[in-house]
Amino acid sequence: MTLRERFDQELRELRGKVIDMAQLVYDQLVLALQGMETLDTDVTERVFAMDEKVNETRFAIEAMCFRLIATQQPTARDLRFVIAAMNIIIDLERMGDKAKDIAETLAQLERAPKRAHIPELERMSKLVKLMLQNCIQAYANDDVALAAQVAERDAELDALFADVLNQTIEQVAKSPKEKKITASFGVMRAAQNLERVGDLATNVAERIIYTVTGTIQEMNIHTFKPAD
Numbered sequence: 001m002t003l004r005e006r007f008d009q010e011l012r013e014l015r016g017k018v019i020d021m022a023q024l025v026y027d028q029l030v031l032a033l034q035g036m037e038t039l040d041t042d043v044t045e046r047v048f049a050m051d052e053k054v055n056e057t058r059f060a061i062e063a064m065c066f067r068l069i070a071t072q073q074p075t076a077r078d079l080r081f082v083i084a085a086m087n088i089i090i091d092l093e094r095m096g097d098k099a100k101d102i103a104e105t106l107a108q109l110e111r112a113p114k115r116a117h118i119p120e121l122e123r124m125s126k127l128v129k130l131m132l133q134n135c136i137q138a139y140a141n142d143d144v145a146l147a148a149q150v151a152e153r154d155a156e157l158d159a160l161f162a163d164v165l166n167q168t169i170e171q172v173a174k175s176p177k178e179k180k181i182t183a184s185f186g187v188m189r190a191a192q193n194l195e196r197v198g199d200l201a202t203n204v205a206e207r208i209i210y211t212v213t214g215t216i217q218e219m220n221i222h223t224f225k226p227a228d
Contacts, residue, residue, distance in 0.1 A: 007072050011081060014064060015140070018085050018092075021057045022136045025096045028054060029132065029197065032102040033125045036190060037117075039110040047103035054096035058089045077214070084211040088139070091200045091207075095132070098193040098200070105193075108186025116183055120163045124194045127157050131201040138205065142212045150205040157198040164191040 001009075028050040035043030065086045068074065074082060109116035131150050138146040168188045172181050210216050 003072075007068075007074075007078070010068060010072075011078065014061070014068065014082070014085055017057075017061050017064065018088055019136060019140055021054065021061060021089055021092055022132070022139070024050065024054055024057060025092045025099070026129070026132050026136065028096055029099040029102075030129060032099040033129070035103055035106050036109065036125070037122075039106060039116060041106045041110060044103040044106055047100055051096050051100045054093055058093045061089050062086060080214060081211050084207040088204050088207050091203045095197050095200050098197045101193045102190050105186040105190045108182050109190070110183075111186075112183030116187060118164065118167065118187065120160050120167070121187060121191055121194075124157060124160045124164070124191060127153060127160070128194050128197050128201070131157070131198055135201050135204045135208070138208050142208070144209050144212050147205040147208040151202045154198045154202045157195055161191050161195040164188065 028047055031043055031050065032047045035041070035047070065082050068082055069079070072078075131153050134146050134150050137143065138150065165188060168184045168191075171184045206217060
């Protein structure tokens with residue numbers, strides 16, 4: 001095996017590890033969203049345990065990236081691929097953090113189950129899962145068109161978030177009961193975290209496009225948002 005062949009093999013291994021991490025984050029997110037649907041607070045601990053694994057995986061992949069840059073002689077495309085992978089795993093880790101944040105809202109949501117189940121929030125959950133699934137597929141196959149679709153869906157997610165936010169504000173204004181107010185704030189927190197996962201998925205989509213084309217393109221330009 002030549003040095004180039006060995007390097008290509010390592011790049012394939014890197015891609016595989018990033019895909020595995022993305023799948024782990026997807027599973028973590030799905031678990032958190034299942035907890036939100038069933039209002040099962042026992043899910044929270046499991047989501048937190050998965051987050052530790054996500055963090056460990058991120059640092060292991062990051063170490064691999066640094067080693068490849070330091071010990072190999074990457075071409076411009078190779079270097080682009082490695083740097084993009086480093087950025088992608090950071091965004092994946094942040095998605096895992098948001099899944100953990102969603103799991104933390106379960107204790108609030110269970111206080112008023114009817115208020116926790118609103119159609120817009122359920123649509124946000126489905127859309128975020130689809131966006132992350134598409135990110136994984138696009139990264140695995142260098143599919144620029146599919147990556148662009150991820151970014152396009154973020155606008156729909158933002159619109160749903162605005163609907164949830166408006167509904168929540170109205171509910172809080174009308175309800176004097178503490179448990180309903182607590183649940184409403186839980187809904188708002190969950191929606192905000194889902195919206196943020198969509199932003200992070202869009203970041204990943206941009207990195208996929210950058211890897212394939214060499215062009216950095218901001219796919220969705222938003223107005224100012226508070227920092228995490």
